[in-house]
Amino acid sequence: MVSREVSLKGVTQRRPNSELLSVSPFLLPFPPHLSTGNAHTYNGLRVECFNSLNLISEIVSLPTIPIMQIKEIDRIESITPEAFRRDYYEPRKPLIITGLSKKWAASDKWTWDYFKSIVGDKTVGVYNNTRAGAKVLVNGADDYIKFGDYLDMVQQGPVQLRIFLFNIFQHAPQLVDDFTFPDELIKTFLKKYPMLFVGGQGSVAHMHYDLDLSHIMHTQFIGRKKVLLMDNSQSELIYRMPCTVESSASFVKWYEKLETEHFPALNYAQAYTTTLEHGDTMWMPAGYWHHMEYIDPGFAMSLRGLDDTIGGKVNAVYHLLGLRGMNNLLIKVAPEWWYNYKRKVAKQRAEKAMSRFV
DSSP states (O other): EHHHHHHEETEEEEGGGGGGGGGGGGGGGOGGGGSSTTTOOOOSOOBBOOOOHHHHHHHHHHHOOOOOOEEEOOSSOOOOOOHHIIIIIIITOOOEESSTTTOOOHHHOOHHHHHHHHHTTTTEEEEESSSTTTTOTOOOEEEEEEEHHHHHHHHHSSEEEEEEEEEEEHOOOOGGGGGGOOTOOSBBBBBTEEEEEETTOEEEEEOOTTTTOEEEEEEEESSSSEEEEEOOTTTTGGOOOHHHBBSSSOOTTTOOOOOOOGGGGGOOOEEEEEEEEEEEEEETTTTTTEEEEEESSEEEEEEEESSSSHHHHHHHIIIIIIIIIHHHHHHHHHHHHHHHHHHHHHHHHHHHHHTOOO
8 A cells, every 4th residue: 555654753653545634734745945954855755853843833834735545445255236236336336256256167277278278379469558659549459469479478477468358258158157147246247248358467557447338347367466446536637538538647556656746636536446366356337447557467357247327328339439439530630639639638627626626
């Protein structure tokens, strides 16, 4: 968890982000005119040994600066359909279910070697960690490679390449017998479209939300993955770019340092986090922003379910046809102008949203 250390008269406290608002007078960037005397190494992270009461008084009187509120996602072994709908589905709140996949054959059967043996000869698109440039269309791959060769690469060491939305089940339909859809929790699964997500150690899926606005049951099989989630209501505060499902802000290694110098509105956002491990299933409601970093090489499967509201379905059609089409058209017609304009508008909207808190 991101935290900061605060030291006053030699006494150091370590505070997690969830507590920062309550202790914010001592978590402010150190005022330049106070950077002399016995105050040391305050670079936004630490204050050392004040011996001046006047100095302390000046710091305490400074205004409060908020810090992004980040909560751990709830974790449970199992849940009844009634409790799931009441406590998580209807409120659109994420959840980790640790026992959902335990009885699946896939839990032990799906390995690197097994996948290589059945679909290793298939060609897949791979994506690196570099953010898409001005001329890259939505979901445009950075390279193409045999799936088996890719699996060999990720097992040999850190490889910042990932695969997403790979419908492995089209090539190996027998795999659907290795798991069961949790229909008791969600009744709108798109059963023809379970998708595989694979990443090498260090690969990153940058902050975005899914274009089809599906509900997701995302089960991790091998490796660990650090996750940051945000409700779609946070879009303006996290610099959503127009006609896209992407943020212009950087969240890479957010748990070490959040890029609030360049994206100050992030301070006012609210988020959830967890580390997914083998067997964890994450319920992610439709429209949720997500940023994922692969701690280890690993893979996961997403089961997608339609929103059961009319408004949700209409919004999904708009995203798939109107929004994506307009974005791709402008990328083709005026790539450099559109690239810069999207970021300009995202910044303006974030500043406007931030002003409501100031």
